[in-house]
Amino acid sequence: MRPALPLIPLIPGLCLVPMGLILFGDVHGGGLPLLCSFAAAALHPSLEPSVLVGVAMGIRITLVVTLVSWGISSVLGCLLGVLGSKKIWRLWAGITWPALMLRKGLAPLRAVHELIWGLLLLQILGLNGWVAIIAIVIPYTVLLARVIADQIDCQEPPALPALQSSGASAVSVLLTVVVPAVAHPVLDHINHRLDCALRSSLILGVFGLGGLGTDLMLSLQSLRFQEVWTGLWLMAITMVLMDRVLRLFRHRWWMTPIPLVLALMTAGLGSSLTLELPWPNPQLWPFWNAQINGVQALAAVAEVNWPVVIASTLSITLMATCVSTALPPMLLLLWPSAWSLPLQSLIWGALRLIPPPLSALLLLVVAKPSLSLAALALGLHHGGVMGRVFIDDLQRERHHTTGMLKACGASARMSWLYGPLARVSRPYLAYATYRMDVILRDTAVVGLVGGAGLGWQLLEALSSFHWWLVLWLVGGSALLTLLGENLSERLQSCWNSRAMAL
Amino acid sequence: MIALLELHQVSLGQRLRPVSLTIRAEERVVLLGASGAGKTTLLNLCNGSLRPEAGTIRWKGYPLQGLKRQQRRCIGTLWQDLRLIDELSVIQNINSGALGRHGLLWAIRNLLGRLEPKVCLELMKEVQLEPALLMRNIQDLSGGQRQRVALARLLRQMPELVLADEPLSALDPPLAKDVLDILLTLPSCVISLHRPELMHRFDRVLGLRNGELVLDASPETVNRQVLEELFAR
Numbered sequence: 001m002r003p004a005l006p007l008i009p010l011i012p013g014l015c016l017v018p019m020g021l022i023l024f025g026d027v028h029g030g031g032l033p034l035l036c037s038f039a040a041a042a043l044h045p046s047l048e049p050s051v052l053v054g055v056a057m058g059i060r061i062t063l064v065v066t067l068v069s070w071g072i073s074s075v076l077g078c079l080l081g082v083l084g085s086k087k088i089w090r091l092w093a094g095i096t097w098p099a100l101m102l103r104k105g106l107a108p109l110r111a112v113h114e115l116i117w118g119l120l121l122l123q124i125l126g127l128n129g130w131v132a133i134i135a136i137v138i139p140y141t142v143l144l145a146r147v148i149a150d151q152i153d154c155q156e157p158p159a160l161p162a163l164q165s166s167g168a169s170a171v172s173v174l175l176t177v178v179v180p181a182v183a184h185p186v187l188d189h190i191n192h193r194l195d196c197a198l199r200s201s202l203i204l205g206v207f208g209l210g211g212l213g214t215d216l217m218l219s220l221q222s223l224r225f226q227e228v229w230t231g232l233w234l235m236a237i238t239m240v241l242m243d244r245v246l247r248l249f250r251h252r253w254w255m256t257p258i259p260l261v262l263a264l265m266t267a268g269l270g271s272s273l274t275l276e277l278p279w280p281n282p283q284l285w286p287f288w289n290a291q292i293n294g295v296q297a298l299a300a301v302a303e304v305n306w307p308v309v310i311a312s313t314l315s316i317t318l319m320a321t322c323v324s325t326a327l328p329p330m331l332l333l334l335w336p337s338a339w340s341l342p343l344q345s346l347i348w349g350a351l352r353l354i355p356p357p358l359s360a361l362l363l364l365v366v367a368k369p370s371l372s373l374a375a376l377a378l379g380l381h382h383g384g385v386m387g388r389v390f391i392d393d394l395q396r397e398r399h400h401t402t403g404m405l406k407a408c409g410a411s412a413r414m415s416w417l418y419g420p421l422a423r424v425s426r427p428y429l430a431y432a433t434y435r436m437d438v439i440l441r442d443t444a445v446v447g448l449v450g451g452a453g454l455g456w457q458l459l460e461a462l463s464s465f466h467w468w469l470v471l472w473l474v475g476g477s478a479l480l481t482l483l484g485e486n487l488s489e490r491l492q493s494c495w496n497s498r499a500m501a502l
Numbered sequence: 503m504i505a506l507l508e509l510h511q512v513s514l515g516q517r518l519r520p521v522s523l524t525i526r527a528e529e530r531v532v533l534l535g536a537s538g539a540g541k542t543t544l545l546n547l548c549n550g551s552l553r554p555e556a557g558t559i560r561w562k563g564y565p566l567q568g569l570k571r572q573q574r575r576c577i578g579t580l581w582q583d584l585r586l587i588d589e590l591s592v593i594q595n596i597n598s599g600a601l602g603r604h605g606l607l608w609a610i611r612n613l614l615g616r617l618e619p620k621v622c623l624e625l626m627k628e629v630q631l632e633p634a635l636l637m638r639n640i641q642d643l644s645g646g647q648r649q650r651v652a653l654a655r656l657l658r659q660m661p662e663l664v665l666a667d668e669p670l671s672a673l674d675p676p677l678a679k680d681v682l683d684i685l686l687t688l689p690s691c692v693i694s695l696h697r698p699e700l701m702h703r704f705d706r707v708l709g710l711r712n713g714e715l716v717l718d719a720s721p722e723t724v725n726r727q728v729l730e731e732l733f734a735r
Contacts, residue, residue, distance in 0.1 A: 002614075002615055003613060003614050003615075004589070004590055004591070004594055004612075004613040004614070004615070005589040005590070006589065006590075006613060007610065007613045007614065400583070400585050401585055401587055403551045403585075404579070404581060404585035405598065405601060406551075406571075406574070407549050407550060407551055407574065407577070407579055408574075408575055408578070408598070408599055408600075408601055408602050408659055409571040409572060409573075409574040409575030409576075409601065409602020409603070409659075410571065410598070410601035410602055410609075411571055411601075411606070413606055414601050414606060414609045417606075417609060417610075417613075418587055418590070418598055418601070418609070418613075419587070422587050422589040422590060423588075423589065425589065426589070
């Protein structure tokens with residue numbers, strides 16, 4: 001039995017059955033009133049002036065962190081991307097090894113989640129706004145550099161050999177042939193990173209690095225649900241506005257440098273207003289003061305039950321990927337009509353809005369901690385991202401086949417299954433495999449609240465200042481992410497489609 | 503002969519001026535006209551994929567837009583751009599013609615490749631497609647093979663009336679003859695063509711010019727002068 005393409009995005013939904021059974025066994029009714037009052041507070045957010053001012057301040061800091069980290073990582077990512085391209089080095093010097101060395105050298109920086117960077121930098125720089133910015137800048141810069149280098153290397157403009165044989169200089173060839181070929185997808189990707197940076201700065205805030213995330217976490221922990229919803233609604237408005245602006249720039253990609261310049265200006269303003277950057281104090285550097293002791297270092301490795309920790313991390317990744325991949329097509333088939341797409345977009349937007357640590361905490365109110373619960377929290381958030389990609393793909397498609405199928409007498413559900421779903425499945429699955437790679441990095445986030453996986457072990461090690469264990473765990477996490485990235489790339493080529501430009 | 507499709511003062515802006523006509527059971531109708539005359543618009547109005555701005559269309563006396571899905575399958579269309587599902591195999595495409603007669607579970611079984619191929623193989627034989635192509639992806643087929651898959655899908659639908667939009671346009675003469683032979687074995691059809699020399703194989707000729715129905719006659723009465731006027735720019 002070989003399922004056809006439109007069924008493949010639905011198959012991961014089967015994992016909801018065992019997950020549901022496990023969660024059903026873990027549910028306790030005690031927290032249900034709390035969850036109900038959280039849901040009810042959505043309709044009555046707090047409108048007290050002091051709360052509104054506090055939330056506005058939180059959003060301001062989150063936005064400054066977002067824009068500054070996005071601006072800096074975009075500029076640095078472009079530079080490193082050019083330097084990491086084999087094609088560029090071949091044009092310049094006839095060699096490719098510097099590009100390969102740079103790529104290999106940068107890969108571990110990309111593999112460590114921004115939250116882990118944040119927690120590590122917190123130990124070095126102390127608590128200030130630049131911790132969140134640098135924590136986002138490091139992985140985002142390297143990720144963008146990889147995307148740009150890949151884009152440059154995979155382009156084969158027909159004019160390239162013609163210009164090379166005409167004796168044009170490397171810079172002329174680069175500017176005339178290579179840059180126009182990659183500009184559109186790269187600028188699309190840079191725009192997409194802004195949305196990612198906003199979500200990352202919110203998550204970093206949840207873990208105490210300032211901004212709206214911190215406010216949301218504090219309000220949630222003190223059960224002030226109305227205040228939580230004030231923040232979430234205002235954040236939703238901000239996200240919608242940002243999305244509108246990004247859509248505007250998507251059709252005018254040549255205008256992308258404008259928000260980039262604005263972001264860098266914000267960096268200047270931000271640093272002068274609230275985000276003072278103190279010179280790092282070497283006294284705070286944990287490894288600076290730690291005595292190098294090989295026995296201690298080796299002993300730390302044995303303190304972790306690696307097979308269990310790695311298996312739990314992979315289980316969370318797999319389950320969350322299944323949930324996030326299957327939910328959007330399942331909802332479409334439950335509600336198959338063109339007019340429902342905007343409403344479905346709203347649902348995905350709401351799921352994107354709530355950071356996974358908050359949704360994990362909310363789920364913990366009614367169920368015992370488990371891998372399924374952590375996976376559900378992560379899966380719902382990433383389902384929001386996948387849902388957005390899915391709806392965008394559906395809206396881009398021309399639905400000729402739907403009309404044909406309806407004319408054959410097929411029901412609306414069948415028409416969507418055989419028509420638009422079949423059409424978008426290939427790029428959607430390619431994006432899902434890329435997303436799996438992102439989810440693997442994100443397991444650190446729910447691990448920190450869900451009590452499972454590498455993230456939880458890392459938090460324990462950080463809390464007990466066990467630096468050797470921290471080092472091993474960060475290294476293990478990076479290695480696992482790189483392996484996952486490799487697998488994701490192989491799967492993407494299986495679908496004959498790359499998710500890079502998204 | 504009972505009236506299958508009745509159009510009364512149907513119009514769609516500049517694309518189609520008010521048209522009234524009746525298509526009866528067991529009637530084979532050819533629709534002639536130059537490019538842009540409104541042939542595709544008229545056929546799309548007849549199969550319900552376009553809504554008229556004015557006028558009414560009835561299928562066996564019932565308003566076309568209000569038909570249930572089981573009734574809609576009685577009108578089959580062979581689209582000019584074929585509208586095959588590129589992501590599916592030949593058998594899955596052919597079976598998609600029968601979705602109107604089955605439920606969602608049958609549709610899923612088709613996608614899982616769990617349906618008996620017997621009916622599809624018979625249809626493939628009828629349209630002269632090699633059985634070896636049954637499981638092939640539709641994208642691997644040539645233009646002529648794709649045309650025949652679309653025809654097999656139409657036959658799988660088992661419609662009472664067939665609407666075919668330029669079905670011979672991309673085919674070589676022997677294949678075009680075969681396709682037309684198959685279409686003319688169907689009980690009732692309306693086929694738009696660019697080739698007036700084939701009109702004698704039909705019972706009735708409709709002619710469109712600039713969105714206006716200017717000819718409705720039997721083939722014997724249509725002479726060369728009428729055709730020249732019909733195709734004049």
